Amino acid sequence: MSNYDMEDTQNSAPGALPPAQASKLAPRRGVDAQSTTKRLQTELMQLMTSSAPGISAFPSAADNLLRWAATIEGPDDTPYQGLTFKLSFEFPSNYPYAAPTVLFKTPIYHPNVDFSGRICLDILKDKWTAAYNIQTVLLSLQSLLGEPNNASPLNGEAAELWDKDPEEFKRKVLGRHRDVDDE
């Protein structure tokens, strides 16, 4: 094990996690990870140099670019105004040719998010394209907060209340929201 640590210059942290090691060592995945890593590094650079307001993202562990943590701020003039939401990104080894898995870590009351934080958003499913990136996903999610797709809700009650009783909707949003610790 220690030999691999020595060889692996990318894993600078001593005692790096075994899963990351494994993925680096497997020859097949290694090739994938290389181009994926390069792409994610590029995206990280962009986010750091020219980040859009109200969103941020960063790799959650120094040694693994395939997991990120992100935050979005609730847009003004929506029930989510003033709230901050944490999300997790998990990138497949063939990213960007497959969408990242994105979850809300902060509990959220929203027609298109279920109680486990899973999101129903087409660009994270079949409409994903390699031209999207972390930033466009976050911006899309931000606008989803203000404009839910009530035609295909994961949370039917929320979809109903959104139209019928905005006051009650707002109460539910605030009632569900709570800050979560960083993992």
Added chain:
Amino acid sequence: MFQPQPTPYSPFSPYGLTAPMPDFPGFQPAGVVDNGGPTQFRDPIFSPVASNSINAGAPLTFNHNSNSHVAQRFKMDSNDIDAQEALARDFQPALEGPLVGEKRSSLAITEEYAKADPIYVTKTSALPQKYSHYRPILGDGNCGWRAAGFSYFETLIRLRNKAQLGEEIARMKSLDNLLKTAGGFAEWVFEDMAEEVTILLRELADLIPQSIPQAEQVLRDRFNDKAVSDSIVYYFRLLASSWMKANPASYEGFIQNGAGIVKYSQEWLEPPNQEIDHLGMTLLIDALLKPMGWAVEIVYLDRSDGSQANSHIFQQEDANGVPTNPAGPMIHLLYRPSHYDILYKDHGPPITIPQNMNIQVQRVNSLSHRHNIQNTPAMMGGDMSGMGDMSMFSCIPGFSLQPQPPSHHGFPSQYQQPLDQAFTPSSMSASMSASMSPTSPGASSATAPSNALPATFPAQPPPPSSLTPPTLTTPHPTFPPPTTQLPILTHLPAPHRPSLSSHTSLSGHPLSSELSSPSSASSFRPSKYEWEAAAEWEGPVVFQTSTFKNSHYNVAHYNNPNFQPEEWTPESEDPPTSGRKRSS
């Protein structure tokens, strides 16, 4: 994912008759490995057992209690059908194996469909005669892109032109600009993908002077390395998208539901694993292959009627629809509903490939001319029946009027169908002038019908219109000066030769021998292309008499989608002697 469904209870049988390879003297397809006929089918992957096991789930339900279930076997209830359908739906056989498979005999396709729908059986039986090999592509949603992309590199290797590879590297570099400006894609999105394309081009450029097999091996390796392969494929997606955005007027109209270019691109081109649709393939060909002067033939293997799979050729054409580079390299793709593979014509001299394509494309061109002249048939028909005398047939040796006296009524209408009508006057007059009055051929058509050689105009006129480029380029090929036709008509098969070189070298002999004896019924058989064209473009023919209906001049059966003509094909030198011919 499409897959033919072998019937679970159909008895195991060797595929004895599915793929009769032509073994005619004089036409020996060179270089065909699996030429030994159907029984020598060598590919173990496509053994009958394998194709049976495709549905391993379903047959089991029938076999567990053999005799008592015999009756049930033959009436599948709806549950079974549902199960079958579910099986077919969920079945994804191609998802195992390499992204780009090894080239193998296309008899494998025939084999694969041996128990499928009869239309498939017929069409796949005909396939290996035209396309000796095929290369399966994994059906992962990228097959069309990957097949075309692979063919692009493969054809570059085939041409063995290192300088051309250098030009391609430069072209790809310049296309980066198209992706940025027209496509609207940020450079960081596609730079890695473009780099993979360039790296591969460079590798091939270095290898081609040394070793072609090595270059081919590198190409296969890269295309089977998922990371590299997907990058290249995605680059082509972005290229197609950018090309469309740069030429919106040419493509907007083809987008369904008026979704618009940007939305179409986002929903159909850019999502990885989204199968290529027709417009996507058109875009990729337009952006990547047509600028090279290459053509792409897509063979559509589906359940549409016909004895052969339809095909369409995409290539650069000038304003008149004439291919600008008819002898250029051609890529063949096999399309089965929602799947693409690559086809190869490895037998015969390579020149036959563009030649064949030539014929088809120009047939289409000639069709487009027909719009202008469609009103002529009635006129001609009137003309002919107005002559009201059958003496015009009497000049044909061996032609007897007695058995079918009314046939002259049907005669004109019969040929209005297959023929480009406008040829009737000119060819008739020309043939008459050839036979009797060369000086005033045009005027003699009505006055001297008795000397015309009607036997010549079904077989004769179509070639100039549909096969020879010179007449096509003239805006009205329909009324050429008769005198120009004279020398041609005096030697019947001659006009085939200049334009059809290799095609005619096969066809010339049977045609000329048959044409020289007017009594031969086969001289009344233009190529199938004319018949098909006529069937597409003309309404059904009304035949006046039952006698004519039964005569061999009645070609109404060509309108029957189930009719399989006994036609001459380049692959079979056997003259299509038929019972109908002798019965006359």
